[in-house]
Amino acid sequence: MKLNKLAIAVGAAVMGLASVAQAELSANIGATSNYLWRGVTQTGDEAAVQGGIDFAHDSGFYAGTWASNVSGGEELDLYAGFGGEAGSVGYDVGVIYYAYPSFTDSDFTEVYGSVSFGPASVGVAYTISGENDGGAFDDGDLYYYVSASTDLGDGWSLGGTIGHYNFEESTVDDYTHGQIDVTKSAGDFGDFTFTVSKATEDSGDDDIIPVVSWSKSF
Numbered sequence: 001m002k003l004n005k006l007a008i009a010v011g012a013a014v015m016g017l018a019s020v021a022q023a024e025l026s027a028n029i030g031a032t033s034n035y036l037w038r039g040v041t042q043t044g045d046e047a048a049v050q051g052g053i054d055f056a057h058d059s060g061f062y063a064g065t066w067a068s069n070v071s072g073g074e075e076l077d078l079y080a081g082f083g084g085e086a087g088s089v090g091y092d093v094g095v096i097y098y099a100y101p102s103f104t105d106s107d108f109t110e111v112y113g114s115v116s117f118g119p120a121s122v123g124v125a126y127t128i129s130g131e132n133d134g135g136a137f138d139d140g141d142l143y144y145y146v147s148a149s150t151d152l153g154d155g156w157s158l159g160g161t162i163g164h165y166n167f168e169e170s171t172v173d174d175y176t177h178g179q180i181d182v183t184k185s186a187g188d189f190g191d192f193t194f195t196v197s198k199a200t201e202d203s204g205d206d207d208i209i210p211v212v213s214w215s216k217s218f
Contacts (some may be wrong), residue, residue: 003050004200006148009147011057012199014024014169019115019135021057022059023055023056023057024055024056024057024217025053025054025055026053026054026217027051027052027053027054027075027217027218028051028052028054028066028069028214028215028216028217028218029050029051029216030046030049030051030213030215031047031048031049031214032048032211032212032213032214033047033048033154033211033213034046034047034048034052035048035068035069036145036179036195036197036209036211038107038177038179039163039178039198039199039203040179040199040203040204041209042068042070042075043069043071045192046071048068048069049069050066050067050068050156051066051067052064052066052067052077053065053066058082058143059082060082060083060084062080062083062094063079063080064078064080065078065079065083066079070100072102072103073101073102073103074100074102075098075099075100075131076095076098076099076100077096078082078096078097078099078208079094079100079114079215080095081093081095082094087135088117088118088130089115089117090116090117090121091113091115091116092112092113092114092115092123093111093112093113093114094113095109095110095111095128096109096110096112096125097109098110098137104131105131105133106129106131106132107130108127108129108130108132108137109128109130109214110125110126110127110128111125111126111128112124112125112126114126116153117151119149120148121146121147121148122140122145122147123144124143124145125142125143126140126141126143126144126209127140127141127144128167128200129163135169135171135172136167136172137184138169140168141165141167141168142165142166142168143163143164143165143168144163144164144166145161145162145163146158146161146163147160147161147162149181154188156183156184157182157183157185158180158181158182158183158187159181159183160179160180161177161178161179161181162176162177162182163176163178164176164177165177165179167178171203173203175203176201177199178193178197178198178199179195179196179197179198181193181194181195182194182195183196188214190214190215190216190217191214191215191216192212192214193211193212193213193214194211194212194215195201195211195212195213196208196210196211197209197210197211
């Protein structure tokens, strides 16, 4: 997603010059008052600056990278997948690698899948490889969720998510979380979102967390 030159290079190498016109390269940037991931803060309730690059092809294949600051370091995600529709049902499957260059024994890899119908979707992510031996984000961890969203008109939308994390290692407590998101599109100025999140006590933090975020795609 950096430049059109990159789109041409990737398209030519992977799919041939005839497919370049069907490929799209995009970028996104954002800022948030608190980086929450699956209901748990990754920044110690502090702010984060985030951004990514995505490559998408009309066939449904996509790949990309995304980065953010986290407490004491940074996170870099690399992912690839395939999405599309079968009648009125949407689907998405892929793999994602979470890297934490400033930390040791913290990287892990998940496979994921989701299906959607109308405003609702359900999904699951399964950890296939983790370096945190015997802890969270290790082999066998399972996360699943259900979410829904609706367009309220005039650039406003409302969404909600309920998810549950099941950790393979018995010394790590499973937990459930939920959140509500209200988003206002400001056109060329991006999207502004107000989130209220709550996780069960087993997450390590059961406070109600309000978050304000901004994002923009190019």
